[in-house]
Amino acid sequence: MRRLFSKVFFILTxxxxxxxxxxxxxxxxxxxxxxxxxxxSLWLERIQIFHMTxxxxxxxxxxxxxxxxxxxxxxxxxFSGRIFSEIITDVLAILHPLPGIxxxxxxxxWFGIGTKSILxxxxxxxxxxxxxxxxxGFRSIPANQLEVxxxxxxxxxxxxxxxxxxxxxxxxxxxxxTGWARAWQxxxxxxxxxxxxxxxxxxxxxxxxxxxxxxxxxxxxxxxxIVLIGIAVEYIVFTWVEIxxxxxxKTIIN
Amino acid sequence: xxxxxxxxVVVLLxxxxxxxxxxxxxxxxxxxxxxxxxxxxTIRVAKQFGLVYAPLMVAEKxxxxxxxxxxVQWKTLGSGGAVREAMAANxxxxxxxxxxxxxxxxxxxxxxxxxxxxxxxxVSLVTYDPLxxxxxxxxxxxxxxxxxxxxxxxxxxxxxxxxxxxxxxxLDDNLVALPHPDGAQAMLSKKDxxxxxxxxxxxxxxxxxxxxxxxxxxFDAFGGDFNFNVALVTQQYHDNNPKGYAAFVMGLNDVMNxxxxxxxxxxxxxxxxxxxxxxxxxxxxESDGMNYTTAPxxxxxxxxxxxxxxxxxxxxxxxxxxxxxxxxxxxxKREGKPSTMEKIQWAK
Numbered sequence: 284m285r286r287l288f289s290k291v292f293f294i295l296t297x298x299x300x301x302x303x304x305x306x307x308x309x310x311x312x313x314x315x316x317x318x319x320x321x322x323x324s325l326w327l328e329r330i331q332i333f334h335m336t337x338x339x340x341x342x343x344x345x346x347x348x349x350x351x352x353x354x355x356x357x358x359x360x361x362f363s364g365r366i367f368s369e370i371i372t373d374v375l376a377i378l379h380p381l382p383g384i385x386x387x388x389x390x391x392x393w394f395g396i397g398t399k400s401i402l403x404x405x406x407x408x409x410x411x412x413x414x415x416x417x418x419x420g421f422r423s424i425p426a427n428q429l430e431v432x433x434x435x436x437x438x439x440x441x442x443x444x445x446x447x448x449x450x451x452x453x454x455x456x457x458x459x460x461t462g463w464a465r466a467w468q469x470x471x472x473x474x475x476x477x478x479x480x481x482x483x484x485x486x487x488x489x490x491x492x493x494x495x496x497x498x499x500x501x502x503x504x505x506x507x508x509i510v511l512i513g514i515a516v517e518y519i520v521f522t523w524v525e526i527x528x529x530x531x532x533k534t535i536i537n
Numbered sequence: 538x539x540x541x542x543x544x545x546v547v548v549l550l551x552x553x554x555x556x557x558x559x560x561x562x563x564x565x566x567x568x569x570x571x572x573x574x575x576x577x578x579t580i581r582v583a584k585q586f587g588l589v590y591a592p593l594m595v596a597e598k599x600x601x602x603x604x605x606x607x608x609v610q611w612k613t614l615g616s617g618g619a620v621r622e623a624m625a626a627n628x629x630x631x632x633x634x635x636x637x638x639x640x641x642x643x644x645x646x647x648x649x650x651x652x653x654x655x656x657x658x659x660v661s662l663v664t665y666d667p668l669x670x671x672x673x674x675x676x677x678x679x680x681x682x683x684x685x686x687x688x689x690x691x692x693x694x695x696x697x698x699x700x701x702x703x704x705x706x707x708l709d710d711n712l713v714a715l716p717h718p719d720g721a722q723a724m725l726s727k728k729d730x731x732x733x734x735x736x737x738x739x740x741x742x743x744x745x746x747x748x749x750x751x752x753x754x755x756f757d758a759f760g761g762d763f764n765f766n767v768a769l770v771t772q773q774y775h776d777n778n779p780k781g782y783a784a785f786v787m788g789l790n791d792v793m794n795x796x797x798x799x800x801x802x803x804x805x806x807x808x809x810x811x812x813x814x815x816x817x818x819x820x821x822x823e824s825d826g827m828n829y830t831t832a833p834x835x836x837x838x839x840x841x842x843x844x845x846x847x848x849x850x851x852x853x854x855x856x857x858x859x860x861x862x863x864x865x866x867x868x869x870k871r872e873g874k875p876s877t878m879e880k881i882q883w884a885k
Contacts, residue, residue, distance in 0.1 A: 313625055313646045395729040396680075396713060491714065495618050495638075495686045496848070497625075497645040 316500040324500040325507065332489060332508055339485030340512070342398060343466045346405030350462055353406070354413035361418055375415055383408025383469040387476055398483055401473045408469035409462035416458025420451030449532045456529065460521055464513075471509065577608040578781030580774065583620045583632040584611055587717065588737045588821055589658050589765055591807055592829060593633070596792040598806055605784035605791075616716070618685060624649055630774035631785060633766045635689030636839050637848070643859060644849035648772040651860040652782070653789050654833040658765035659826035660690060660755035663724070663743045664732040669752055672697050675708055675732070682713045682720035683734040687848065689755075689765065690734035696842055696884075697758040705846040724749075736765065738811070738821045756826075760884050763835030775861060786863055789831055796822075796829050833864050838884030856882065 298318045305315050312320055325332065361368045383404045390400040390407075424447055432446040474487025484491075486505050493501030584593045596602065602609045612629065614620050621642045623629045633655050634642075642649070662681070668674060672694070675681065683690040691712070695705035713730060715723065721739040723730050725746065732752060733743065743749050756762060768789060775782050796803050804819035811818060821827075837856065844852045853859045856868060868878050 311646045391719075396715065396719075396723065397729060492686045494622075495688075495714075497621060497641050497647070499645075 313497065313499050316503055320500040321503045321507065324498065325504040328489075328501060328504065332486075332504070335484060335486050335489045336508060336512065338483060339467075339470055339487070342402060342485060343405060343463075343470050346402050346470070347409055347459075347462055347466050349402075350406045350409035350413055350466070351459070353410050354417050354458070354462075357410075357414045358417040358421065361414075362421065371414065371418070375411060375418075378407075379411040379415060383465065384472040384476065387473055390473075401470055401485075404473045405466045405469045408465040412461040412465055413458045416454045416461065417451075420454025420458070421447065423454065424450040449529070452532070453529050456521070456525060460517075463516065467509070467513065577603070577606055578778055578784060579608045579610060580630045580778070580781050580785055581610045581612060581628070582785075583614050583623060583629050585614065585617070585620070585633070588811075588827075589656050590633070591803060591822065592656075592789075592792045592796045594807055594810055595796055595803055596788060599792075599795075601792040601795070602784060602788035605787050607781055607784035607788060609785075609788075616685065617688065621647060624769070624771060627771070627773065629771070630778075630781075631768065631770045633768055635766055636764060636836060637689050637692040637843060638687055639767060639769060640840055640843055640849055640853075640859075641687050643853065644851065649769040650772070650775070650858075651767045651833065651836060651864050652770040652775075652786055653768040653831040653864065654764040654836070655766040655768045655789075655831065656764065657762050657826075657828040657830060657834055658736055659740060659824075660693065660734070660736045660765060661740055661744075661751050662690075662694065662732055662734045662753040663740065663749055664752050665724070665727055665746075665749050666731045667748065667750075669732065672701055672708065672753060674752075675711055677710065679711055679732065680713050680730040681708060681711045681732040681734065682715040682723060682730045684716060684720075685714045686712070690736075692839055692843060692848070693755045693758045694734060694753070695846060697753055699842070699846070700758075705842075737824065737827065738813070738818075741821055741824060759835060759838060761835055761838070761881060762828075763838055763884075764833060767833075767836065768831070770861065782861075786831075793829050793831050833860065833868060834881055835884060836860065836864075837882045842884070 301318055304310075305317055308315070316324075357371055361371045386407055387400065387404055390403045394400045394403055428446055428450055429442070432442050437445055470485055471487035471490070474485055475491050486509055490502055490505045493499075493505060582593075584590055584597075597609070597611055612623070614623060617634050617638050620629070620632045620634055621638060624632055624642070625647045631652070632649075639649075639651070662672075666679070669679070681694070683694070685691070694708065698707045699705040715730075717735055717739050720730070720733045720735060721743060724733045724743055733739075734753075735743070744751065768786075770782060770785065800822045801819060804815050804822055808815040808818050836859065837853070840849070840852045843849045856865055860868075868882060869876055871879060
């Protein structure tokens with residue numbers, strides 16, 4: 284209850300500061316829209332925003348799933364031979380710093396201007412942090428824990444399930460968190476740059492349209508939805524997973 | 538022990554902050570030196586890329602403004618949206634954009650008015666699909682590329698859809714926002730899109746290929762001629778720099794006239810800029826429908842339709858709300874029935 288209260292208090296404070304800045308600076312709705320006009324825009328556009336949010340979540344979901352599968356494959360490969368491990372480390376060093384949006388021009392050349400390009404950018408953005416975290420996670424399993432496990436008579440799949448997975452899970456979870464954030468960023472950025480294709484567009488396309496109509500309240504409304512979804516996923520999905528895995532297993536301190 | 542470490546971190550970060558601050562300050566003082574052009578008025582103008590900007594490119598190359606005592610700082614921005622935002626943020630004094638994006642900006646509180654018309658240019662919807670002869674023939678799977686929502690191309694298409702199908706938004710789900718060069722590339726490779734609402738030189742390039750034909754002529758959709766772009770000057774600049782404003786308008790007239798009188802030389806100067814052969818560029822400059830003029834055409838024509846279709850919330854009451862006095866004087870105010878010049882500012 285206290286936590287909820289403090290959060291509500293925080294949001295109200297931010298809204299007050301926002302309005303105060305607007306009033307003191309004398310900014311027009313074009314430069315800094317008021318809180319009420321943002322909420323009004325959110326309400327007026329709710330159906331469109333809902334559809335576009337669904338579209339964004341769907342494409343990010345698919346992208347993230349593909350990226351996770353790819354990352355698992357790459358990690359398995361990295362652990363099945365010294366050469367692979369070195370190759371993957373090198374590829375990671377080269378491609379991880381490259382922002383996903385930077386490959387958009389190539390994506391458009393290869394896949395055209397449809398959803399496929401955005402999906403490609405999302406996968407590209409998410410896969411490198413995923414591999415990085417997965418690989419680090421399995422590499423950093425303490426040797427003594429493995430020894431204890433072996434002494435207890437565990438081996439093969441059982442050793443993997445009871446020792447390796449719990450030990451590396453904080454990293455895996457961290458990787459999925461980063462991957463999710465990167466996927467969101469990529470999808471919004473890609474749609475902002477090339478504007479998506481017709482009726483099929485996500486929240487980035489919403490921002491793009493609002494920008495070109497100079498509806499700044501709408502732009503803020505779109506950003507608000509993106510933030511809210513980010514918070515919801517963080518507090519509901521990831522926290523739930525964390526409580527039921529690493530906190531339960533006591534691999535990380537509370 | 539922990540406290541001590543914390544203190545060290547704070548000192549370290551403060552040091553970094555101070556360094557960054559000093560670097561920022563020294564950067565600023567270097568910048569201010571550039572501005573010392575004694576006696577000259579300065580204007581910050583945005584330009585974009587395209588055949589329609591040919592007079593501006595000539596003006597920059599041959600320095601058409603300095604003889605009127607004006608120093609032009611050219612800023613190149615990627616899209617019309619960015620130009621409008623820069624104007625709203627007071628980063629620009631003058632810019633060129635289509636009438637619809639300008640009306641949207643006006644409606645949202647960008648304080649600028651038309652200082653001159655800027656060319657009349659063909660703008661048309663092209664397709665390579667032989668089955669598409671009018672806007673009625675588009676199927677849901679047919680993608681149409683145009684530069685951006687709210688662009689002149691978008692509004693012209695909506696005007697035609699309103700006339701033919703009674704619904705200006707009938708094809709909104711078919712639209713793809715692509716810059717002209719990307720759209721032309723997609724059209725010529727017949728990939729992703731079947732139609733492209735575009736302007737010269739992309740329009741001419743597409744129409745010169747076999748099988749590519751026009752679905753809609755912008756002038757037909759509008760019902761007359763209209764300025765493809767208008768030159769805008771902000772309220773602030775207009776009110777505070779009358780000399781600079783006058784010089785800007787005069788320089789614009791001068792270069793526009795020069796281009797009309799010297800198309801061949803224009804082509805010669807600009808061929809390397811556009812990276813096409815001189816002959817081809819000359820052909821484009823001289824093609825049917827291109828009119829290099831600063832006269833106002835159809836500057837009120839989009840407003841009614843845009844209000845009815847919900848793109849803007851209010852119609853400018855009078856020409857005075859959207860144009861500066863030199864444009865108003867050109868149009869005039871005939872007693873009794875409106876003059877020809879007044880009539881052509883509205884769409885039919």
